[in-house]
Amino acid sequence: MSRDDLTFGWFLPTSGDTTCLGDPAARIAQSPEVFDEIVEAVDNGGFKYLLMPVNATCWEATVVASYYAARTRNVAPLIALRSGYCNPTLAAKMFATLDQMSGGRLCINLIAGISDDDTRADGILDTKEVRYEKMDEEVEIMKKLWVAPGAIDHQGKHYTVTQAIEPKPLQQPFPPFFLGGGSDYALEISAKHSTVHLFWGDKPAVIAEKIEDIRERAAKYGRRDEIQFGMRLQIICRDTEEAAWEEAYRLIAGSTKFNLANNRLGANAVEGIRKTSEANRRVWDLLEESGEEMKIHPHLWTGISTVRAGAGIAVVGTPKQVANTLDEFVDAGCSSFCLSGYPHAEAARIFSSKVLPYFEGRLAAGLPQAA
Numbered sequence: 001m002s003r004d005d006l007t008f009g010w011f012l013p014t015s016g017d018t019t020c021l022g023d024p025a026a027r028i029a030q031s032p033e034v035f036d037e038i039v040e041a042v043d044n045g046g047f048k049y050l051l052m053p054v055n056a057t058c059w060e061a062t063v064v065a066s067y068y069a070a071r072t073r074n075v076a077p078l079i080a081l082r083s084g085y086c087n088p089t090l091a092a093k094m095f096a097t098l099d100q101m102s103g104g105r106l107c108i109n110l111i112a113g114i115s116d117d118d119t120r121a122d123g124i125l126d127t128k129e130v131r132y133e134k135m136d137e138e139v140e141i142m143k144k145l146w147v148a149p150g151a152i153d154h155q156g157k158h159y160t161v162t163q164a165i166e167p168k169p170l171q172q173p174f175p176p177f178f179l180g181g182g183s184d185y186a187l188e189i190s191a192k193h194s195t196v197h198l199f200w201g202d203k204p205a206v207i208a209e210k211i212e213d214i215r216e217r218a219a220k221y222g223r224r225d226e227i228q229f230g231m232r233l234q235i236i237c238r239d240t241e242e243a244a245w246e247e248a249y250r251l252i253a254g255s256t257k258f259n260l261a262n263n264r265l266g267a268n269a270v271e272g273i274r275k276t277s278e279a280n281r282r283v284w285d286l287l288e289e290s291g292e293e294m295k296i297h298p299h300l301w302t303g304i305s306t307v308r309a310g311a312g313i314a315v316v317g318t319p320k321q322v323a324n325t326l327d328e329f330v331d332a333g334c335s336s337f338c339l340s341g342y343p344h345a346e347a348a349r350i351f352s353s354k355v356l357p358y359f360e361g362r363l364a365a366g367l368p369q370a371a
C-alpha cells in the first residue's frame with residue numbers, strides 16, 4: 001500500500017465547541033463567528049475536507065455546508081447524510097447542485113444515526129436494519145440519477161424512482177462517499193458503495209484486520225483495491241509530551257463519566273447509543289479496557305470517551321509523536337484522517353503548522369476519487 005496520496009480533513013462542531021469538556025461554563029455556543037474562525041483555519045491550513053455532523057443539537061449540515069462552500073476556496077464540505085431523512089431524488093439534486101456551485105468541492109458521509117432513540121425522537125420509526133437497507137437504496141438511486149442519460153427505473157424495497165434529474169455533479173462519475181459505522185450492515189454497504197470507510201479510533205492492528213475484512217467484502221463488487229480507509233480521531237498536540245498529557249487530563253477535569261457534553265439526554269443517552277451502535281460500543285469497550293491511564297497504545301487515549309459519544313479516541317503527544325502514530329494507521333492501510341481537537345480553531349492551527357509538515361510530499365492533490 002502506498003504511503004502517499006494522504007488526505008486530511010477537520011470537523012466543524014455545529015453542536016458547539018469548548019475549551020474544557022468537564023466545565024459547562026467553558027462551552028462555546030454555536031455561532032457564525034465561532035464557525036468562521038474554524039473554517040478559516042481549516043481552509044488555509046492544508047485540509048481537504050470539513051466534516052459537517054448531524055444530530056438534534058447540530059446546526060443543519062447541508063445549509064451550513066452551502067454557506068461555507070461560497071466563502072471558502074480550498075476545503076470541501078463532507079456532509080453527513082442520515083438514511084431515511086431525505087428523499088433520494090431531492091438529495092441527489094441538492095448534492096449535485098452544491099457540487100456544481102462549489103467547483104467540485106463536495107463529499108457525503110453516510111450514517112445510519114447514532115441511536116434508535118434519537119431517530120425515533122425525530123419521528124423516524126425504522127429499525128437500524130431498515131435504515132441501512134434505505135441507505136443502500138438511496139446511494140444506488142443517487143448514483144443512477146447522476147450517471148443515467150435519461151430517466152432511471154428503480155424498483156426497490158423502499159423506493160420506486162422513475163425520474164431524470166439535472167444537474168449532474170461536476171465530480172465524475174460522482175462525489176466521494178464516506179461511510180461511518182461499525183456493524184456488518186455498515187461494512188457491507190461500504191464494501192459496495194464507499195470511496196472511504198471511516199473508523200473511529202482503535203489500535204492500529206485492529207484497524208488493519210477490519211480493513212482486510214472490508215476489502216474481502218469489497219472484492220465481491222470488484223472494489224477490493226478501490227476502497228480507501230480513514231480514521232476519525234481527536235488530536236491533542238503540544239511541543240512536549242508532558243504538556244500534551246497535561247492538556248489531555250485538563251480537558252476532561254471536573255467531568256462526570258457518561259454525562260455527555262452537547263447531549264440533552266446526558267447519561268440516559270449512553271444506554272440507547274450502546275444498544276444501537278456497534279461503532280460506539282467498541283469505543284466505550286476500549287474505554288473500559290484502557291484502565292486508569294486510559295491508554296490503548298502509547299499515544300492513543302480514550303479519556304474523551306468518558307464525556308462524548310463517537311470520536312472519543314485522541315492522539316496525544318508532540319508533533320512528531322502524533323505524526324508517527326498517524327503513520328501507524330497509514331501502515332495499517334489508511335489514507336485519510338478526519339480530525340478534531342478542542343477548541344477546534346486553535347487545534348486546527350496547531351495541527352496544520354506543526355504536524356502536517358511531517359507529511360510534506362505525501363499529500364494528495366485533491367479529494368479521494370470515487371470510481
Ligand SMILES: Cc1cc2nc3c(=O)[nH]c(=O)nc-3n(C[C@H](O)[C@H](O)[C@H](O)COP(=O)(O)O)c2cc1C
Pocket residue numbers: 052053054055080111112113114115179180181182183184185186198199200232276277278279280310
Ligand atoms: C466516522 C463516523 C461519523 C459519524 N457521524 C455521525 C453523525 O454525524 N451523526 C450521527 O447521528 N451518527 C454518526 N455516526 C454514528 C453512526 O450513525 C452509528 O455508528 C450508527 O449507529 C451506525 O451503527 P453501527 O455502528 O452499529 O453500524 C458516525 C459514525 C462514524 C464511525
